[in-house]
Amino acid sequence: MNSNRRQFATTAAGLAGAAATWSVIRRRHGLDARKARSRVAILSAECYSDALETLLLGALRDFGLNIRGRSVLLKPNLVEHLPGAPVNTNPKLIGAAATCFLRLGASRVVVGEGPGHERDTEMVVSETGLEQELGDREITFVDLNRDELVRAGTKADYSGLGRLWLPKTVLGADFIVSMPKIKTHHWAGVTLSLKNMFGIVPGMKYGWPKNTLHWHGIHESILDICATVPVDFVIADGIEAMEGNGPLQGQLRRLGRIVLANDPVAADATCARLMGIDPRLIFHIAEAGRFLGNMDQNRIAMLGEGLPPNTEPFRVLPQFQNLQIRA
C-alpha cells in the first residue's frame, strides 16, 4: 500500500513538474516580426504648438514611410479628462500627426480610441480638446468601444484568450500608429506604445475597464493584442509625461521629447530608457523583444539625437524601484 502511495506521489509530482516545465518552454508565438535594424528618432519639443507639424513632418520623411494611398489609424491614449494632469496624448500632437500622414499621401486618416474607464467617449473627446482639433482638420474620430466587432484568433498565446473581438476600423486599417503618452503605470510599470494598444479592445464586449483582460494577465494580454494587431509606427508624447502613480494619479514630468519609431518594441525600450527604467525588466517589453521588435540598443538605429547622457529617472511607486536603471 505504502509503495503504491509513493508511486502515485512520485508520478503526480513528475506530471506536475512536466506540466510546469511545458508551460514555461511551450511556444507562445509563431511569428518573428523583428526587423534587422529598427529606427528610432528622439525629437526635442518644449511645448504643444503649431510648430509640431513641421517638426513631425520632417522627422517622418526621414523614416521614408510608404504611406501613399493607404488608410492610417492613429491610436492615441485617451483615458479621461483630468485638468492639469498629463493623462492623455495631447490633441495638438494628434492633430499634427493626422495632417502629416495626409501630406505624406495617406488616402484617409482616422483617429480611434476606446477609453478604458470613462464610458462617455464623446465627453472625453470634447473636454480634452480633441474634438475641436480634429474638427478643424476634418479628421474623423471612431469610438473603438462601440465600433462594429469582428472575432479574430490571437496570433500569440500568452493570455489564453485564444480569440478576441476587435473593432472593424482597427482590422481594416492599412497602417496603425500607436500614439501613447509616456507614463508610469501602477500595474504594468510603464504604459507606452504596446500597452496603449489595450485601448483597441472594445468596452462594449469587455467592459469599462477591460477587466477580463486583467484577469488573463495585463502583460500577457498586451502581447497577444500586439501580436494580433501589429503596430506599424509609434509617435510617443513625452513633451509632458507622467511619473509616480501613473497612469492617472501621477505627477507631471516635463521630458520635452517626442519619440518616433518604426518598431513598437524599439520605441518602448527607448522610452523606458529615457524614463530611467530598464526595459528588460518590463515583462511585456522584454518578451515582445523576442518576436515583435527589437529591444537591444545594438539593433536600434537612432536618427538625429540619441539618448541624453544624463537623465533624472522617473519617480516610481516603491514596488517598481527595482526597475530603475542603476548607474
Place this chain on the structure above:
Amino acid sequence: MRGRELVLELRRRELPQGGWSFGDSSQPSVEATTLAILASAAEFPEVPAHSLRFLLSVQRGDGSWPAFKGDDDGSWTTALAAVALSRVGDDSRVREKATGWLVDTKGREAHWLWRWKFKTADAQAGIDPDKYGWPWMPGANSWVIPTAFAVIALKQFSACTPSEEADRRIRTGIAMLLDRACVGGGWNAGNCVVYGSPLKPHIEATAAALMAMQDEPRSPMIMRSVDWLRGQTANLRAVSSLAWSILCLFLFGTPVDDLKSRLAAHAAEVSRIQNNSTLAIAALALQCGETIHPFALIR
C-alpha cells in the same frame, strides 16, 4: 428638440432585422436596443413588435443577453433587457429567467480565493471583497455600472415577485456600491482609492449608482453624491452624461427643467449624435417627468 423627435430619429435608424447598433454598423447592440425600446415606450403607446421580437430573439438559453448579436457570452446588458421588458409590460418567463441569471451571476471577487487575495496581496485596490456586485461579463470583478443596473432590475422584478435570493443579492449589491463610493461622494468605475490616491468620480457611474439607491435611506454619503452630481451639471455639455444626470436628479427631487432645456439645445443637431444609445438616453431624459421613469423603483 423634443423627446418625440429623437425617438422618431431612433426609429428611422433601427436595423432592418430589428434592434439598434451603436453607430452606423449593422451589428445590433443590446444596450442600444434596450435603451431605444425604453425611449420608444415612453413616447408611443406601443413599441413596434419587431423591435421586441429582436430583443427576445437574442436572449441566451441561460436567461442572459449578450452584449451584441453574435457574442457568445452573457453580459451586464441582461439587467437593461429586464428593465426594458418590465417597462413594456412583458410578464412572460423571459424576465424570470433573466433575473434568475442575475441572481446567480457574481463578480469574481465573490469567490473565497479572490476575496482572500484582495484582502492580502491586492489590498491597494482599497475594496472590501465581501461586498460584491456584478461584472460587465462573467469572469471579471464587480463594477459600479453593471451592479447598479442589476440592482435596479432585481428591485423592479421583486416588487411583484419577491424572493429571498434576489433580496440577498440586492443587499450585497447595495453594500458593494456603498463600499466603492469616492471619498467626497460619487462613483468611479469601481475603485475609490488606488495606492492611497483617491479617484475622481464619473458622472454616468454616479447617476447609475444613485438610481439604484433611490429607495434606500438618504445617508450623508448618498446626499453628498447627489450634490456632487448636481454640481457637475453646471457646465456639462456632453449629451449622454447630461441625460443620465437628469434621469438621476429627477428621482432625487431636483428640478430638472433647466437641465432639460440645455439638453434639448445640445441635442438639437440630431445628426451629430451618432451613438444610438446616446440618442435614446437623451430622449428618455427629455421625457423625464412627463411619462413613466424607466428606472424608477416602487417597493
